[in-house]
Amino acid sequence: MSNFYVHFPVISVMGLFLAAFLVEIFGNKNKHVRYAISLIACLGAAAMTFYLIVPVFFRGEVISYWMGGWKPEGGYAFGIGYEIDGLGLFFGLLTALTFLMSVLFSRRYMERDGHLGHYYTLFLMLAGSVLGLVFTGDVFNLFIMIEIMTFASVALTAFRHGKHPEALEGAFKYLVLGSIGSSLFLLGVALLYLTTHTLNMAQIAALISSKGMQPTTLLAFGTMLAGLAVKSFVVPFHTPAADAYATAPASVSTLFSGMVNKAGIYGIIRLTYILFRTMDKESLMLLLSILGALTMFVGVTMALAQHDFKRLLAFHSISQIGYVLMAVGLGTNLGLYGGLFHAMNHTLFKGLLFLTAGAVYYATGTTNLDKLGGLAKRMPRTTACFLVGAFAISGIPPFNGFASKWIIYQAAYEKANLSGNFIYVIITVTALLVSVMTLASFIKVTGAVFFGQAPATLEKTKEVPFGMQLPMFIMSALCIACGLFYNQTIVYVVNPAVNAVTNPAKYVDTMMGEGYAFANGIGPQPTTFTSVSIWDPVFWLLLFVIVTCAVTLVAVSGARERGPVSLPEKTDSKHATFFGCEESLHSHVGGSDLFWGFKKDLKGYFKVMGNLHSGKTNDYALWVVIGVTLITLFTFVFLS
Numbered sequence: 001m002s003n004f005y006v007h008f009p010v011i012s013v014m015g016l017f018l019a020a021f022l023v024e025i026f027g028n029k030n031k032h033v034r035y036a037i038s039l040i041a042c043l044g045a046a047a048m049t050f051y052l053i054v055p056v057f058f059r060g061e062v063i064s065y066w067m068g069g070w071k072p073e074g075g076y077a078f079g080i081g082y083e084i085d086g087l088g089l090f091f092g093l094l095t096a097l098t099f100l101m102s103v104l105f106s107r108r109y110m111e112r113d114g115h116l117g118h119y120y121t122l123f124l125m126l127a128g129s130v131l132g133l134v135f136t137g138d139v140f141n142l143f144i145m146i147e148i149m150t151f152a153s154v155a156l157t158a159f160r161h162g163k164h165p166e167a168l169e170g171a172f173k174y175l176v177l178g179s180i181g182s183s184l185f186l187l188g189v190a191l192l193y194l195t196t197h198t199l200n201m202a203q204i205a206a207l208i209s210s211k212g213m214q215p216t217t218l219l220a221f222g223t224m225l226a227g228l229a230v231k232s233f234v235v236p237f238h239t240p241a242a243d244a245y246a247t248a249p250a251s252v253s254t255l256f257s258g259m260v261n262k263a264g265i266y267g268i269i270r271l272t273y274i275l276f277r278t279m280d281k282e283s284l285m286l287l288l289s290i291l292g293a294l295t296m297f298v299g300v301t302m303a304l305a306q307h308d309f310k311r312l313l314a315f316h317s318i319s320q321i322g323y324v325l326m327a328v329g330l331g332t333n334l335g336l337y338g339g340l341f342h343a344m345n346h347t348l349f350k351g352l353l354f355l356t357a358g359a360v361y362y363a364t365g366t367t368n369l370d371k372l373g374g375l376a377k378r379m380p381r382t383t384a385c386f387l388v389g390a391f392a393i394s395g396i397p398p399f400n401g402f403a404s405k406w407i408i409y410q411a412a413y414e415k416a417n418l419s420g421n422f423i424y425v426i427i428t429v430t431a432l433l434v435s436v437m438t439l440a441s442f443i444k445v446t447g448a449v450f451f452g453q454a455p456a457t458l459e460k461t462k463e464v465p466f467g468m469q470l471p472m473f474i475m476s477a478l479c480i481a482c483g484l485f486y487n488q489t490i491v492y493v494v495n496p497a498v499n500a501v502t503n504p505a506k507y508v509d510t511m512m513g514e515g516y517a518f519a520n521g522i523g524p525q526p527t528t529f530t531s532v533s534i535w536d537p538v539f540w541l542l543l544f545v546i547v548t549c550a551v552t553l554v555a556v557s558g559a560r561e562r563g564p565v566s567l568p569e570k571t572d573s574k575h576a577t578f579f580g581c582e583e584s585l586h587s588h589v590g591g592s593d594l595f596w597g598f599k600k601d602l603k604g605y606f607k608v609m610g611n612l613h614s615g616k617t618n619d620y621a622l623w624v625v626i627g628v629t630l631i632t633l634f635t636f637v638f639l640s
Contacts, residue, residue: 005048005051005052005055005063006063006064006065007065008048008049008051008052009048009049009052009063009065009082009084009092009135010065010067010082010135011048012044012045012048012049012096012131013045013128013131013132013135014128015041015044015045015128016041016042016045016124016125016127016128016131017124017125017128018041019037019038019040019041019124020120020121020122020124020125020128021121022037023037023038023117023120023121023124024117024118024121027117027120028117028118029117031116034116034117034120035107035120037120038103038106038120038123038124039103039104039107041124042099042100042103042124042127043100045096045099045127045128045131046096046097046099046100049089049092049093049095049096049131050093050096052084052089052092053089053093056084056085056086056089056496057086057089057492057493057496058492060086060496060499062083062084062085062500062506062507062510063082063083063084064081064082064083064084064137064510064511065081065082065083066079066080066081066082067079067080067081067082068080072200072203072511072512072513075512076197076198076203077198077199077200077202077203077511077512078198080136080138080141081136081137081138081200081202081511082135082136082137083135083136083137083201083202083507083510083511084135085500085506085507085510086496086497086498086499086500087266087269087270087274087497087500087501088134088135088266088500089496089497090340090344090493090494090496090497090500091134091262091263091266091343091497092131092134092135093493094258094259094262094343094344094347095127095130095131095134095258095259095262095263096131097258097347098254098255098258098259098347098351099123099126099127099255099259101254101351101355101471101474101475102123102251102252102254102255102258102351102471103123103251104467104470104471105250105251105254105355105358105467105468105471105472106119106120106123106249106251107467108362108464108465108467108468109249109250109251109358109359109362109468110249110251113159113160113249114162115159118155118159119156119159119249122152122155122156122159123152123156123251123252123255125148125152126148126149126152126153126156126255126259126260127255127259128148129145129146129148129149129152130145130149130259130260130263132145132148133145133146133149133263133266133267134263134266137200137201137202137511138199138200138201139189139192139199139200139201139204139275140189140193140199141199142201142267143182143185143186143189146181146182146185146231146263147182149260149263150174150175150178150179150181150182150231151175153174153178153244153256153260154171154174154175154178155171156248156249156252156255157170157171157174157243157244157247157248157252158170158171158247159248159249159252160247160248160249164247166243166247167247167248169243170240170243170244170246170247170248171244171247172617173239173240173243173244173617173620174240174243174244176617176620176621177230177237177239177240177617177620177621177624178230178231178240180230180621180624180625181226181227181228181229181230181231181237181624182227183227184223184224184226184227184230184628185223185224185227185228186227187220187223188219188220188221188222188223188224188227189220189224191216191217191219191220191223192204192217192220192224194216195207195211195214195216195217195220196208200511200512201270201274201275202507202508202510202511202512203508203511203512204275205274205275205276205277205504205507205508205522206508206512206516206517206519206520206522207520208275208276208277209277209520209521209522210519210520210521213276213278213639213640215636215640217276218635218636218639218640219632219635219636221271221276221278221635221639222628222631222632222634222635222636223628223632224267224271225268225271225272225631225635226624226627226628226631226632228264228267228268228271229264229268229291229627229631230264230624231260231261231263231264231267232261232264232265232267232268232321232325233261233264233317233318233321234264234291234292234295234321234322234325235291235294235295235298235299235318235322236623236624236626236627237623237624237627238295238298238299238318239613239620239623240620241256241261241314241315241317241318242302242311242314242315242318244256244314245257245310245311245313245314245317245354246308246310246311246314246367249358250310250354250355250357250358250359250361251355251358253310253313253314253354253357253358254351254354254355254358256317257313257314257317257346257347257350257351257354258346258347258350258351259347261317261321262343262346262347265321265324265325265328265343268288268325268328269328269501272284272288273501273502273504274501274504274507277504277522278639279331280331281638281639282331282419283634283638283639284329284331284638284639285329285330285331285415286421286423287329287631287634287638288325288326288328288329289325289326289329289330289412289415289423289424289427290423290427291322291325291326291329292322292323292324292325292326292327292329292427293322293326293426293427293430293431294322295318295319295321295322295325295326296319296320296321296322296323296326296430296431296434297319297322297430297433297434298318298319298322298609299315299316299317299318299319299320299321299322300315300316300319300434300437300438300441301437301605301606301609302315302318302609302613303315303316303319303441304437304441305606305609305610306369307368307369307370308367308368308369309357309360309361309367309368309369309372309445309449310354310357310361310367311367312369312441312445313350313353313354313357316350316353316393316438316441317346317350319434319438320342320346320350320393321346322434323339323342323346323405323408323431323434324339324340324342324343324346325339326339326408326412326427326431327339327342327407327408327411327412328340330411330412330415330424331415332411332414332415332418333498333502334407334410334411334414335408335411335412335415336498336501336502337407337411337490337494337495337498338404338405338407338408338410338411339408340494340497340498341403341404341407341486341489341490341494342401342404342405342407342408344400344404344482344489344493344494345392345400345401345403345404345479345482346393346401348392348400348475348478348479348482349388349389349392349393349399349400349401349475349479350389350393351475352385352386352388352389352392352472352475352476352479353386353389353390353393355385355468355471355472355475356382356385356386356389356472358468359379359382359464359468359469359472360372360375360379360382360449362464362468363375363378363379363382363461363462363463363464364458364461369445369448369449371455371457372448372449372455372458373448373449373450373451373452373453373454373455373458374450374451374452374453374454374455374458375449375450375454375458375461376450376451377454378454378458378461378462378463379450379461379462379463379464380463381463381469381472381473382463382464382469382472383450384476385469385472385473385475385476386446386449386450387446387450388476388479388480389475389476389479390442390445390446392479392483393438393442394435394438394439394442395435395438395439395546396439397483398480398483398484399479399480399483400478400479400480400481400482400483400486400489401479401483402483403482403483403486404486405431405435408431409428409431409432412424412427412428412431413428416428432546435546436546436549439546440549504517504522505517505518505522505523508520508522
């Protein structure tokens with residue numbers, strides 16, 4: 001059968017769900033059985049997903065599969081359809097890579113925990129739900145996958161509540177706000193069905209295009225956009241992310257950063273560009289771009305106030321999602337290229353950083369920046385992998401984050417020129433400022449965790465097992481490869497996704513029949529990427545400015561008198577070069593000193609942000625209600 005691969009999307013999703021039940025039944029008491037089931041399921045799903053690269057990316061096919069053979073009858077779709085275009089496969093590949101790396105890391109990382117049968121069951125359900133979310137062509141099925149994803153994430157957040165009681169609080173916040181987001185999305189689905197009498201996304205896109213935006217449709221768009229923004233942890237819906245990322249096992253935090261928030265971004269792109277086709281509205285472009293800029297700024301500034309390694313990475317993850325949302329919100333082809341490329345790069349470098357944080361926790365038993373230091377000599381391979389991730393997220397060449405950020409800067413600058421709107425100038429400057437603060441932050445974190453002197457409690461720390469190092473090596477290699485060969489990566493991986501976004505006609509016709517899209521006013525709009533050079537001298541001058549500003553910020557941020565430092569009578573010659581007669585037991589510059597001067601100078605801002613981030617679930621739920629109200633009002637005022 002020549003097109004046997006059309007079954008792969010369904011088999012890969014159902015295989016992960018089936019494996020989850022098999023682990024619970026047969027693997028709960030035998031660690032080898034449960035891990036074998038989990039690994040085989042993840043390998044199989046990843047292999048089938050990667051196989052689709054040839055037909056979808058190289059041959060330009062859109063794969064459709066009707067569950068039970070229930071194809072459209074009389075011009076209407078009644079069955080549940082799976083449809084994989086370039087956009088769906090792009091996010092499917094990110095999902096497959098993330099859960100494969102995470103399951104490899106989990107074998108040794110989770111060996112000290114109990115109830116691992118439940119862990120792998122939830123792990124596989126989370127992986128299956130996200131993969132099903134990006135593959136499905138049915139909007140209600142998409143909601144079902146969101147629900148499974150949410151509850152699996154909540155349970156995994158609380159998994160270590162015995163060791164970390166705060167994990168229950170993080171899980172509860174995730175549950176409350178995640179349920180609100182899911183309910184909003186479900187309300188939008190119900191309103192869409194009321195208007196179009198179908199749940200198939202391809203047919204909904206065609207019918208909305210032919211009928212136009214009606215009041216019911218506008219309300220559906222507003223509630224669905226808000227619900228997906230909650231899932232993406234976009235400001236002001238970002239508050240559950242920090243607690244969830246910080247308290248969940250690092251292997252799960254990798255999934256959250258690499259898969260879960262990307263699922264929300266995927267939904268927003270599918271919603272705005274294909275389902276409702278509203279990205280021709282300048283007002284919506286401004287809304288998404290402003291939300292993205294606000295998210296990146298709030299995320300990076302809140303990261304500066306953190307003393308926990310994983311919590312700091314969580315806020316940086318929020319910040320980087322802001323880059324993606326801002327770029328795709330520009331509504332330009334270059335913005336789409338930059339946003340999707342950065343989404344892929346974020347999966348790689350942030351997944352890598354969370355794995356290194358997990359390695360640090362495994363080796364030391366803590367992620368508290370005040371209790372860490374000097375790990376470079378004891379964990380050299382983990383340190384090298386962390387540096388790759390830190391350079392990549394900071395936008396340093398030749399790593400992947402550098403290339404995607406440059407494209408985003410160009411896209412924002414291009415949008416400012418084309419529109420003549422000064423707000424886009426502010427957004428461009430914000431993106432550059434956030435890059436400065438990101439680099440400065442990781443310079444400080446590198447010093448606090450891996451360099452400096454190690455506390456006496458860490459003198460016997462050793463490198464983590466090779467099974468944990470392997471996924472870090474793979475992610476590091478991909479960060480370097482995608483940076484060195486950025487044009488090839490864009491042409492062969494990102495370009496098919498952008499073409500799928502800008503050419504919804506093919507998506508509609510594949511499900512509903514040839515000519516259905518044109519009959520409903522949707523025409524083909526394919527685009528081709530023109531290679532972008534990042535070796536322009538102007539860009540290097542700008543990079544020099546960013547690095548100089550970051551180093552300056554690091555230098556002055558802690559340059560305040562904090563009292564005398566106790567110096568020993570005799571200096572440890574082994575560390576004298578680096579510490580200049582400081583107390584050899586531990587450097588006095590700890591996690592609490594990170595950006596001490598910076599936070600002091602901006603104490604007003606941090607006081608306001610501290611009050612807003614009260615830790616109270618009721619306050620955060622109120623943020624969601626206010627945000628949903630504003631987005632819905634915006635929809636009726638500017639999109640009608």
